Amino acid sequence: MNPAGAVPTGSVPRPVSFRLLPWWNLSGLTRDREMATGPEASLYRIRWTLDGRVHQFLIREGTSGVGSQPDNAVVIADTAVSRRHAVLRRSKDRLEIEDLGSTNGTFVNGQRVRVSPLSAGDKLRLGSVPIDLDLIDPEEAEIAIPLAVRIAAPEKTLVRQTGILTPKAVGTDAVWMRYLAGAVRPLALGKEGSRGPSLEELRELLEAAAVVHVGWDRKNEPLVREFRGGSSHLHALPALLDQVSSKPIEGFASVSEPEPTFASVATQEAGGIDILAAIGVEPSIPGLRWLLKTVHTLLLLSETGITEPAGQARQEWAFPPGFVAGSSMELRRVLEQLHPFLDTEIPILITGETGTGKEMIARAIHLSSSRRKGPFQAINCAAVPAELLEAELFGIEKGTATGVTERAGLFQIASGGVLFLDEVAEMPQGLQTKLLRVLQTGEVYPVGSRKPSRLDARIVSATNAPAGQLVSETRLRADVFYRLAGFAVELPPLRCRKADIPVLAEHFLSRFAAEVNKEILGISLKALRQLVEEPWPGNVRQLENEMRRLALVCPNGGVIEASMLERSGPPPATLPEPASPLSDDLRMQPQVDALEKRLIAEALSRTGGNRSKAADLLGISRDTLRAKVEKLGIAPPEG
16 A cells, blocks of 8 residues: 545645555455454544535544644644644543643633543534534545545655655655666566556656556547556646647657646657656656656567557557446456457447446447447437337438428438447337348338438447347347347446446546536545445446435535445335225226226336336236326336
C-alpha cells in the first residue's frame, strides 16, 4: 500500500487522516479487512460543516491541536475560531478536549468547558462552529477509491503520519534509479504482464494522479494502450492531444488545464505518434524529463519484437463515450472473442441479462470496424408495437394508407454502417420471416412497395435470453437465428465480473459528482466491499443509477460510506389491489378481470416485462397476452 493524503479545495489547507488504498486489486480487500479488524475496532471522528462543505478528522492516540492556524492538526477556517483554540487528547481509554484560552470558547453539549472528557455522541461547538463527535468503523476511514485527491506544490506532496500531513520530497535520483534498475529488463525484453505493473510503480513514484500510454495515429483516433490511476483523470488527455496534433512535437509536451500533465512524445518510423503522459504532475520536478523519456523508450523497445504478419495488422478496439472497458478477465475474454470479427461483415448476436451493456458493445464494434464513418442505428424490437415495427425497419411507401408519407426504414438509414436489433427475439414470427428474406437476399422491400432497395448495413443483434433457449422456446425461428448468429457471444452479468465494479463505480461517481458540482473525496473500503459483494440484478445500469443517487446524498467534501448504500435486491412486485371477495358487486366479469389483472401483472413482474416469458407462465399466447394488457390497462413494470 502507498498511504497518501488528500488536500481539499479552500483558502486554508485542511489535513485529513484518510488512508488511500489501491482499489484495482480485489484480493487486497480480504487482507485489508484483517488489518481493519485489529485491536483498534473503532475510531473517533469529528465532523463539521463550513460554507456548504463537510469537514472531518479522525482522532488517533496522541495530541491534536485545533484552531484556524494552518499548522494545527485540525484546521477550522472560521473567524470565530482562535488561531490555537483547543487541544484534543486521546489515550487508550480516554478522550478529552482542553480549551487554550480561546476568545469565543469551547462548548460540550451546550456547556462552556476548559477541560472536559468526551464520548461518542457528544455535541461540540468551537466559537460558532457546531461539531459532531462519533465512532467510525476503521474501514470507513480507508478511501479505497479516491476521487478528489489534490496535487500539492510541484516539488512537494503530502503523506499521512499519525493523522497529520507533512511535506516530503517527491523523489530522488537514487530512488528513481532503483526503479529503473528493476524495470529495464522486463520492459526491454517485452516480458508479458510487465507494462502495467511498471507504469503503476511509476505513478506511485511520481505520486501522479494517473499515468497513461497512448498510441496516436494521425489517421485514426488516439488509442490508450496502458493506463494506471483513476479514470476520472482521463479528462486531461484531450487538451494534451490537441496540443500534440496541432503541430509536430518531438520530445516533450505539457498542459496546465484541466489538470497539470507532462508527457514524453515520440514519432515512430511509420509516422504515428506515441505518448507517455503523467497526469497531475508539474514539469518543474527535477529529473522528470529524463525519467519519463527513459521509461517511454523502454516501452517502445518492448514493442519492437511484436509484429503482425504482412497485410494482417491487428485491428484495435475503439470504445464509445461513456463506455468503461473494465479490467475483469470475463470482459476481456468477451472482447478477445469478438476481436477477429471486428472488421468483417459477419452478423453478431450478443446475449446477456438486461443492463449488462450489450448496446455499448455493439457501438464499440461499429467504431472499431471499417464502417465507423457510417451511421449507427439502434432499435428495441420489444418496445415498438408489432404493427409499426415493419415500417420502422423496412420503411413505408407514400400512399400505403391514408395520410401516410414516404419514410425510409432503419435498414436504409443504416446503409454503410451498423444496424443494432435489440431484443430481436421479441419480433413477431411473421416479421421474422420477412427479416429472414432481407438477410438472405440483401434486399429490403418497404411496406407497400414492389421495388426493393439494396441492403448495405451490418447487422448486430442482442437478446437477454441464452442463445440456445431462443430456438428451443420457438421465440426465434431457427433459420433466422442461424442468420443472425454468424458469431454469438454472451456478455456476463456484473456479479460474474466483480473486478469491473470498482472501475465502473469510480467512473460513474466522478461523472455524477461533476454534474452536481460536488467534491466527493472517494469511496470507503467498507462501502467498496459492499458494492463488490452486491448481486446487482440490474447489472451495470443499476450500478450507474446507484452512483447517481450516491452523488446526490453524499455531502459536499464527504466520502461515500457503507451506510449510504442501498441494498440491490429485486424490487417488490407492484400488484393491483385485490378485489374484495365480499364486494357488493357480485357480477362475474369484474371479478374475473381483477383476477386476470393480478395474474398478468405478477407474470410481467417476474419476467422483468418480457411478454413472451410472461405468456409462457400464464399458459396463453403472446398475442392473447397483448390483447389483455391493452384491454385491462396494465402498465409495464418499472426498471
